Amino acid sequence: MFKYEENQKLRGSVDIKVYGADGEVKDSRYIPNLVVQTGKNYIATRMIGTATSTTAVYTTSSVTSAMTHMAIGTSTTTATVNDTTLGTEVAVAGDIAAYSRAQIQSTTQSTGVVTYVATFGTNNPQRTNTSNTTAITEAAILNSSTAALAGTMLCRTTFNAVNKGNDDTLQITWTITVS
Numbered sequence: 542m543f544k545y546e547e548n549q550k551l552r553g554s555v556d557i558k559v560y561g562a563d564g565e566v567k568d569s570r571y572i573p574n575l576v577v578q579t580g581k582n583y584i585a586t587r588m589i590g591t592a593t594s595t596t597a598v599y600t601t602s603s604v605t606s607a608m609t610h611m612a613i614g615t616s617t618t619t620a621t622v623n624d625t626t627l628g629t630e631v632a633v634a635g636d637i638a639a640y641s642r643a644q645i646q647s648t649t650q651s652t653g654v655v656t657y658v659a660t661f662g663t664n665n666p667q668r669t670n671t672s673n674t675t676a677i678t679e680a681a682i683l684n685s686s687t688a689a690l691a692g693t694m695l696c697r698t699t700f701n702a703v704n705k706g707n708d709d710t711l712q713i714t715w716t717i718t719v720s
Contacts, residue, residue, distance in 0.1 A: 551576040551584070552718045553696050555680065562663075562708040574698035575620045576717065583684075583693050606684045608695050610642040611659040611713055613666075614679040620697040627681050627697065630688050636670035642686055643713075653719040657682060661711040668707060676702040682715055 553574035559567045616628025631640045643659035650656075666675050679699045685692025696715065705711045 550720055551581065552720065553698070554716050554718075555698050555700075556714040556716075557680070557700070557703055558712045558714075559703055559705055560710045560712065561706075567709065568703055570700060570703060572698050572700045574696050574715070575622060575624075576696050577620070577624045577694055578622050579625050579693050580682075580695035583695060606692075608648075608657065608682050608684045609645055610683050610686050610692075611645065611657070611661075611715070612642045612681050612683055612688070613661060613677045613711070613713075614681075615676060617678050617699060620679075620699050624681075624697045625694050626688075626691065627679050628699075629679075631666045631675065631677075632688060636668055637675070638667045638669045639664060640666040642683070642688075644686070645682075655717045657715045657717075659713050659715075661705065661713075663710060664707050666705075673707040674704045676704055677711065678702050680713055680715075 553576050555570075555572045555574050557568070557570040557572065561567045612627055612630050614627035614630040618628040631637060633640050643661045643665070645657045645659045647658045648655065668675055678701070679697065681697040682695040683692040684695075696717065703711070
């Protein structure tokens with residue numbers, strides 16, 4: 542009798558670059574990340590193209606729609622496999638005059654690797670009163686454009702503060718590997 546053993550793993554990594562107004566790289570980071578349980582469930586349901594679970598976490602729209610946005614936040618709480626949202630997503634509140642999740646601009650796939658790229662442009666987020674810099678410490682991939690819609694989280698990571706000024710551009714390249 543043959544014994545077959547497969548040990549499929551999902552791994553992620555994040556490359557973060559902050560560009561100043563002059564186009565020069567001000568900060569560059571490479572960070573491992575966590576594919577959360579809702580992300581693993583999302584991948585499994587995408588294999589059949591429909592939602593099959595009746596639990597509250599899975600709805601046809603949240604499970605079958607493609608990953609479309611990245612979100613950033615300011616929480617330093619370590620990512621766990623059970624996360625479904627960022628710890629403290631940057632929101633339009635207090636002295637942050639404007640913020641929106643960044644739409645994924647490009648997605649590529651080859652040999653078990655999917656790469657997502659999104660850019661948070663100038664004035665996203667925009668600080669007005671206390672500072673023109675936001676200390677970003679977490680990021681996620683989701684399939685919704687706003688925190689109000691929540692959506693399904695694929696991945697989350699936390700990292701040492703990346704300071705993004707109003708005139709800076711923050712580019713996140715997220716790679717998910719199935720091996």
